[in-house]
Amino acid sequence: MxxxxxxxxxxxxxxxxxxxxxxxxxxxxxxxxxxxxxxxxxxxxxxxxxxxxxxxxxxxxxxxxxxxxxxxxxxxxxxxxxxxxxxDFRPVLLSLLAWGNRQFATEGRSVELIDRESGEAVEPVLCDRATGRPIAEMRVRAVAGPAADERMRRRLSDPPVL
The missing domain is CATH 1.10.10.10 (Winged helix-like DNA-binding domain superfamily/Winged helix DNA-binding domain)
Incomplete structure (x- = not known):
């Protein structure tokens, strides 16, 4: 295939x-x-x-x-x-790690992220760069960007809430 x-x-x-x-x-x-x-x-x-x-x-x-x-x-x-x-792929990997720990580590966490300075466990969260607000707490929607072609504009003409 x-x-x-x-x-x-x-x-x-x-x-x-x-x-x-x-x-x-x-x-x-x-x-x-x-x-x-x-x-x-x-x-x-x-x-x-x-x-x-x-x-x-x-x-x-x-x-x-x-x-x-x-x-x-x-x-x-x-x-x-x-x-x-x-x-630049690092945040994607860290997000996958955190998601895998939350959703699929039924036996417990096999890998944790620890702050080097404090020694405390950290939990990655995707945040808006401008406001620092966690994306999960915001109601965001996908809209066509400036480079979108007509097909993408049609697909996103009624923007889904993510």
Missing amino acids: ERTSFGHMQCPIARSLEHVGEWWSILILRDAFYGLSRFDEFQASLGVATNTLSRRLAALVEAGLLEKRRYMERPPRYEYVLTDRGR
Whole structure:
């Protein structure tokens, strides 16, 4: 079955999924945030087949989320480091972590976020940058932006409340 491409869609969620919608990609990014950078480290952590890992790493490099850097000449060896675009994915990962803890960790939390200064547990919350108000407490709606095409404008002509 051939994979559907979402890159041509105007929806920012669809376009994001074009680059990180495959579960190995998100787990590779998670491990990169945990400090892993070498192929064998990702492979050992994830237990993923080497051909799958090679394809996912190449796709993340092509998408600009990771940068491939040579760290050894003979034999040639590479490391994969987060780019600015990749580091910008951090809030998404932290949101997934918090959501997974709330919704699916029936045995209890296996990973927690701790403030380095206070030592207190922290719970990520998506907030409006301008007001600092949590989005979950606001009644927001999706509206067509300035670059929206006619199809997107029609879809959002009666804006849904999110």
